[in-house]
Structure formats: structure tokens, C-alpha cells
Amino acid sequence: MQSTQARHDEYFSFLCSVSLLRGLPEEKLAKVVDCLEVDYFQKGEYIIREGEEGNTFFIIAKGEVIVTQSTEGLAEPQEIKTLGVGDYFGEKALISEDVRSANIICNENDTHCLVVDRDNFNQMVGTYEELQAYLKEYVDELSRSDERRNAL
Numbered sequence: 001m002q003s004t005q006a007r008h009d010e011y012f013s014f015l016c017s018v019s020l021l022r023g024l025p026e027e028k029l030a031k032v033v034d035c036l037e038v039d040y041f042q043k044g045e046y047i048i049r050e051g052e053e054g055n056t057f058f059i060i061a062k063g064e065v066i067v068t069q070s071t072e073g074l075a076e077p078q079e080i081k082t083l084g085v086g087d088y089f090g091e092k093a094l095i096s097e098d099v100r101s102a103n104i105i106c107n108e109n110d111t112h113c114l115v116v117d118r119d120n121f122n123q124m125v126g127t128y129e130e131l132q133a134y135l136k137e138y139v140d141e142l143s144r145s146d147e148r149r150n151a152l
């Protein structure tokens with residue numbers, strides 16, 4: 001059994017390596033570690049379903065997921081990208097105050113995601129203007145690419 005301290009240190013150094021969070025002060029990152037949960041998924045499991053309400057932000061600590069989305073005129077949701085370790089998802093529903101805009105499906109057994117709830121996400125992002133601006137810009141860009149592919 002791993003000690004709480006070792007777990008804390010492990011996730012702290014992992015978060016330090018996540019490019020999105022570069023620039024957050026160490027004490028802030030340590031707080032994020034204190035309030036995150038870790039969820040484990042198997043290949044094929046839905047982590048996020050399009051159209052559902054969502055209040056969480058995810059960072060992949062191990063494994064891989066695929067992003068799929070329903071588009072006009074096609075029966076099956078289309079695969080739009082693959083995300084791996086250090087990538088994150090789920091920010092759009094939190095920032096746009098909208099339902100989930102794509103499916104996130106686990107693509108590798110024993111995938112680990114660090115999960116941050118809305119309150120902690122707002123605390124993490126809210127006090128750091130550059131990060132907030134960066135994410136807003138990115139989310140607008142996602143909306144534009146959704147339009148281009150005629151997402152439902």
C-alpha cells in the first residue's frame with residue numbers, strides 16, 4: 001500500500017509535467033493534488049457521453065482515450081482524435097456551461113484519469129488569467145471545428 005504522501009508526491013510531479021498547468025504556482029498545484037480523485041477505466045468504457053451534464057475536468061495520467069462526436073447525416077459518431085498521457089478533456093462543458101459536446105471513450109485497459117470537480121477547476125483556473133484566456137480561446141476553437149464538421 002502506497003502512503004498518502006507518496007501518492008501526493010507522485011501526482012504533484014506528474015501535474016508539474018502537464019503543459020497546461022505550467023505556470024501555476026507550486027502551492028496551487030499542491031492544492032489541486034489534495035482535491036483530485038483518480039478514476040480507472042477499461043477499454044471501451046465511456047468516460048464522457050455527448051449530451052450529458054458534466055461537472056468534472058479530467059487529466060490522463062496513464063493510458064489513452066478516443067474522442068468521438070455525432071455529425072449530421074452519419075449514423076455513427078465519428079472519431080475525431082486520440083488523447084494520451086498529459087492530455088486533458090472535459091473543460092468545454094465547464095467553461096461553456098453546456099452539456100458534454102463529445103464522447104470520450106477509454107481506448108486502453110487500466111487507463112487512469114485525474115478528476116477535478118467544477119469548484120476546484122474554477123479555483124485552479126479562475127485565479128490564473130493566462131490559463132483562463134488560453135482555455136477560453138481553445139474552447140472557442142473547438143466550437144468552430146465542431147461547426148466545420150457539422151457536429152450535432
Ligand code: WNU
Nearest residue numbers: 048067088089090091092093100101102138142145
Ligand atoms: C472537439 N470538439 C469538441 C476534444 C481536449 C482539450 C482541449 C481538445 Cl483544450 P466536454 C467532451 C470533450 C470536450 C473537450 C473534448 O471532448 N474535445 C472536443 C474536441 O473537436 N470537444 N466539442 N476535441 S479533445 C480536447 C482541446 O475536452 O469537453 O466537456 O466533453 O464538452
